[in-house]
Amino acid sequence: MALLAIVRIRSLIDRNPDVRKVVDLLRLRKNNVCVLYPDSEDIKGMLKIASQVITYGEIDKETLVELLKKRARVRGDKPIDESILKKYGYDSFEALAEEILKTAKIPTFIKPFFRLQPPKKGFKNSTKKFFESHGELGYRGKAINDLILRML
Numbered sequence: 069m070a071l072l073a074i075v076r077i078r079s080l081i082d083r084n085p086d087v088r089k090v091v092d093l094l095r096l097r098k099n100n101v102c103v104l105y106p107d108s109e110d111i112k113g114m115l116k117i118a119s120q121v122i123t124y125g126e127i128d129k130e131t132l133v134e135l136l137k138k139r140a141r142v143r144g145d146k147p148i149d150e151s152i153l154k155k156y157g158y159d160s161f162e163a164l165a166e167e168i169l170k171t172a173k174i175p176t177f178i179k180p181f182f183r184l185q186p187p188k189k190g191f192k193n194s195t196k197k198f199f200e201s202h203g204e205l206g207y208r209g210k211a212i213n214d215l216i217l218r219m220l
Contacts, residue, residue: 070106070107070126071104071105071106071107071126071127071132071168071169071172072104072105072106072107072111072115072124072125072126072127073102073103073104073124073125073126073127073131073135073212073213073216074094074096074102074103074104074105074115074122074123074124075100075101075102075122075123075124075184075212075215075216075219076091076096076098076099076100076101076121076122077099077100077121077122077123077191077195077204077205078099078120078121078122078195078205079099079121080121083120083121086117087117087118087120087121090114090117090118091118091121091122093114094114094118094122095180095181096118096121096122096181098183100183100184100185100186100219101181101182101183101184102135102139102181102182102184102216102219103180103181103182104127104132104168104174104180105172106172106173107126107172115207119198119205119206119207120205121205122205122206123199123204123205123206123207123208123212123215124206124207124208124212125207125208125209125210125211125212125213126209126210126212127212127213127216128210128213129162129165129166129169130213131213131216131217132165132168132169133161133162133165134216134217134220135182135216135220136148136161136164136165136178137161138220139182139183139184139220140178140179140182141178141179141182142177142178142179143177143179145179148178152177156175156177184216184219184220185219185220186219187215187218187219188218188219189218191204192204199211
């Protein structure tokens with residue numbers, strides 16, 4: 069089962085209430101926030117509705133490890149380090165990433181979203197067009213990894 073990384077890149081001002089509700093249900097309450105969800109038909113329906121403000125694709129292990137190292141937070145908004153991982157039974161960030169990819173679930177001690185910065189050197193294309201039309205919105209497949217790495 070693939071794990072989808074979903075990043076909100078546009079504002080919700082003047083958007084349809086359905087889009088606002090779906091984005092809120094996906095926990096994308098601010099711009100430049102990433103969430104991880106398993107690839108399912110339910111999520112794909114939500115992504116189709118919200119595709120005018122988000123971009124998404126399949127995350128790989130290397131990008132997930134970097135995302136966990138740099139942007140994962142525990143309750144109380146504290147960054148994760150090796151001692152916290154050992155407390156919850158994980159040897160390293162790689163072991164935690166493997167567990168997340170295998171089960172397609174984030175452990176409960178980690179906050180379910182990751183706050184990111186705007187991408188280094190900006191967005192390459194228009195944030196008003198879809199990825200297939202040389203834009204930034206919608207489904208982008210494995211190219212989401214490059215975007216996330218630029219946003220760390």
